[in-house]
Amino acid sequence: MDPMKILCLLTAVMFLFAAPCPAGDLLSVSGRLDLLGSVALEGDSIKEDPSFTGRVKLDLAPSKWRFHSWLEGGWDGTVKGPVRDHSLLKSWDEVYQSNTPFLEFKELYVGYPAGALELRAGIQRYAWGRLDEYPINDLLNPWDYTRFLRKSLEDRKIGVPSLSASLNQGDWDFDAVWAPILVPYRLPLPDERWFGASALAAFARIPNAEIIPDEPDLPPRTLENSTVALRARHAGDLEWALNLFHGYDPRPVFKTTALTITPEAGKVLINPGFVPDFHKITVLGLDAATVMDAWSLRAELAYTFGRRFNIRQELWGYPVQPAPGNFPLNPIGHKSDALDYGVGTDYRLFEDCILTLQAQQTLILTRPDTLYERKFETLLWANLKKGWMNQKIETNLNIVYNPEHGDGMAKVNAWYVFTDFWKGGITAVFFTGPPQSLFGRFSGNDQVEVELRYSW
């Protein structure tokens, strides 16, 4: 039986048992509206229109059953017009979902707590691991990369239909998750702002060029292609967790087909010849946290069996002079085990001022020289957060740096709380580095953003 059908059946059964109980109902509704505008600091970079989005969270607890939904939607200014995808609801089948206006259930599940055990079925987001921004063991949810890291970590996560169980036994917590289907990550289209620099830059400069990447064929939805994750956590002076993940790697990796350039009706249609490729990995991970004097410390470690990487773009086999035709490309994948590890800390400099530092590294165990990534790839993060006037104003200075390639990102922002409902923020973000690097590919995307938020 199709695992997705099994999950839907289980969810429906749980809904049927969650009979409304008017006398004991507990209903909570909250939401938020965001108006976001950005001004590109590089005159010739792809522009982004203002975005207007909203979210509504609903929590209903008739008797012991709990129902939770988190619906988001609105107008996404990163989608380049005219809109090519007219579906309203985000789907679980496609990588390139360039649709606006849009709706998406980030979370939609029913839960049943029975003392120490809690079961949940439906669309869920998980937060495993301890590190910020790029937690190593946080693999259950793919990301929406359509605004790169401009969305917070939790906002980047795409909810996955899944069944989860959580058992508490004193200082121990045990978690199990089964996600029956692969939900792919989402990428921007090549002509959208957050696609970044790539080997396609040369093709984008062709007059009337329209670059249309292929959607990948997703793995068949069978039980063998589902994802399973287990976690055991222990609370104490040193809190730690052991994680096991077996499923599809949520991080983007590609395979090549063929570059095709076809003139048609006044346009030049270009299929860039690469598609997202999905591979199963097994990850054994560990994370821990403790406090020591004024320091709050955390660490993560993960060994990945069978991770995939792509070789440098200049080796993919793109023709030097693009011309109409079909051009087979070189194989670009490389398989290697990898070890990821990182440490992070928060240090209270003085009241309402926290310095967060984080260092993480990926070790590619069998690394050929064709890879762009070095054998060790390091990310160094620092964030200085300060509250002013009893947290009426919050400022953040965030810097991340990759020493192997000399690329990085700097972000400074300030939020002002006008009232209990309204707040406004301004952010400036800057990128630097070589074109294939993680941050350098966005070095043309320096921008200032202004955001107005209404919450209820």
Next chain:
Amino acid sequence: MNSKPVSGDRPARLGPLHPVRIAGLVFLLLVLSPMTSHAMSGREVYEKVHELRSRALDRKTEATMVLFDKRGGKRNRTLTEYSKKAAQEAYKVLVVFRSPADLKDVGFLIHARTFAERDLWAYFPEYKRIRRIPSTSQDDSFFGSDFSYDDFGGPPNLDDYKFDILKEEIIDGRPCYKVEVIPKVRRKYSKYIAWVAKDLWVTQKIDYYQDDTIYRAGEFTDIRIIDGIPTPFRLHVENRKTGHRTELTIEGIEYNTRFPDELFTQRSLERGGK
């Protein structure tokens, strides 16, 4: 002119060892000596306060907090506090914000293994992350208010402080001990002076000092007896340096609750106490 006093016109001067003079000196010593003018010591007063706070550890509190800046701007918070006595000197506290929207389900968890040793965690739903908070932050502002994290904890370890009764005063019509409390470990404040109601063993007023200056002051009024426990229903704290103040009003309180241990876990913190 005759310079000497004449008997019958003026009282005779008392000798240095005159009984009246001696009695007067003893009387003055008794009045002026703080140590001998009270039946209790400062430590004993705080043991009574401590005993009352320990009795009040099993409770659920619903409260509203209003933050006022010096220009009169207001921000409102509502929160629920769950507290449980875990053992003779151990307790657990869970505080969850219910409003405003951007603080909803933000939570704070304390596990005190003893009154001297505490673990603190904060949960931020926006990040879905629980963070350990070092105890060095205990005197910091509690989520932007003029209360501190420590104010939401349970009874302190009395051995960490020195107590001295300064005098007795009437506050809100109640006789109070005015007690100077000096921490033996480094804290944000160099000392505080508390006015403890003699009949109720509840703090009615408190001034926190940094060196010789009051930087934070609190008043606790509308004291009601709930299940035999004197409880101030209005708590007002002001930061004298910034002019910011916070009013906390208890909307509802239940004592002798019997919460399960599962309510005070990190999982419960993530779920907002539900």
